[in-house]
Amino acid sequence: MLYLYISLLINKAERIFIFDIDNTLANTWPSLTYNINSRKERLSGLSVFINMRFLIRQIMQDKKNKVIFLTSRNNYDLFVTCNWLRSVGINCSIFDVIIVGNPKTKIRYIKSVVRFYNQQLIYIDDLTYNHERGNMKKYSFVKDIYSLPIQYFGYKFILAINDAKLDRNIKYENIFSIK
Ligand SMILES: [Mg+2]
Numbered sequence: 001m002l003y004l005y006i007s008l009l010i011n012k013a014e015r016i017f018i019f020d021i022d023n024t025l026a027n028t029w030p031s032l033t034y035n036i037n038s039r040k041e042r043l044s045g046l047s048v049f050i051n052m053r054f055l056i057r058q059i060m061q062d063k064k065n066k067v068i069f070l071t072s073r074n075n076y077d078l079f080v081t082c083n084w085l086r087s088v089g090i091n092c093s094i095f096d097v098i099i100v101g102n103p104k105t106k107i108r109y110i111k112s113v114v115r116f117y118n119q120q121l122i123y124i125d126d127l128t129y130n131h132e133r134g135n136m137k138k139y140s141f142v143k144d145i146y147s148l149p150i151q152y153f154g155y156k157f158i159l160a161i162n163d164a165k166l167d168r169n170i171k172y173e174n175i176f177s178i179k
Contacts (some may be wrong), residue, residue, distance in 0.1 A: 013066035015178070016117060017059050018110065020125035021071040021081065024158050025052045029131035043073075043080045048088040049162040056090055058172045068096050070110075070125070072103045103127065103139055114148055121150040122176055126158050151176065 022028035026046040036042040059065050069092065073081060082094050100106055110123060123145070130137045138155065145152045153176070161175070172178075 013119075014064040015066070015120040015122060016113065017056075017065055017067045018070050018113070018121065018123045018125075019052075019056060019067060020106075020127075021069055021085075022073075023126045023128065023131065024124055025049055025056065025069075026084070032132040039074075039077070040080050043077060044084055044087070046084060051161050051164060051166040052158070053088055053090065054166065054168070055161070055172050055175060060090070060092075062172075067092070068098060070098045070100065070106055072101070072106060073099050075099055075101075103129070104141055107141055107144055110145070110148065110150065114150060120178070122153070122178075123150050124153045124158065126155040128155050 019025060025048060027049060028046055031042050031046055034042070036045070056067060060067050069081075069085065071077075071081060078094060078097060078099055081097055081099070082092065085092050085097070098109060100109060106125065106127075110121075114121060127139045127142050127145075128136050129139065142154065
């Protein structure tokens with residue numbers, strides 16, 4: 001958190017994009033149905049949604065932006081998470097990956113960023129669970145997000161992006177309605 005604060009001051013980023021990983025950038029839930037030896041093996045072998053990857057890479061190229069990955073995993077997954085991001089062509093440092101113990105803590109984290117950062121904050125997270133049991137559910141606290149002064153893009157948006165035939169000339173500003 002402190003690191004983020006300092007890095008925002010140094011970078012003078014005009015916008016922060018906070019991306020979830022599982023089921024937003026990584027096609028995670030099918031992996032829960034496979035027989036895989038270890039958690040590490042499962043997480044390092046996740047397939048990537050190429051459209052979301054394309055957008056994130058574009059966002060990162062623009063110096064106005066700061067991209068942070070916010071994921072509900074175990075703390076010890078930090079390195080496997082970073083290595084996976086690098087393996088799919090997303091160059092990030094371990095300081096740009098924030099791991100929280102449960103999804104609800106993500107909202108606390110977003111609120112704390114909102115408190116000290118008064119510029120544009122764009123948050124992309126499906127905030128869903130239970131896909132692997134064929135009965136996808138949304139976290140009840142999704143509604144808390146809508147009262148925050150941020151742009152939130154949730155499950156339907158993510159699905160539409162990842163399922164689309166995305167024009168490679170498209171600009172991320174248009175996708176995220178950024179002026
Ligand atoms: Mg997710």
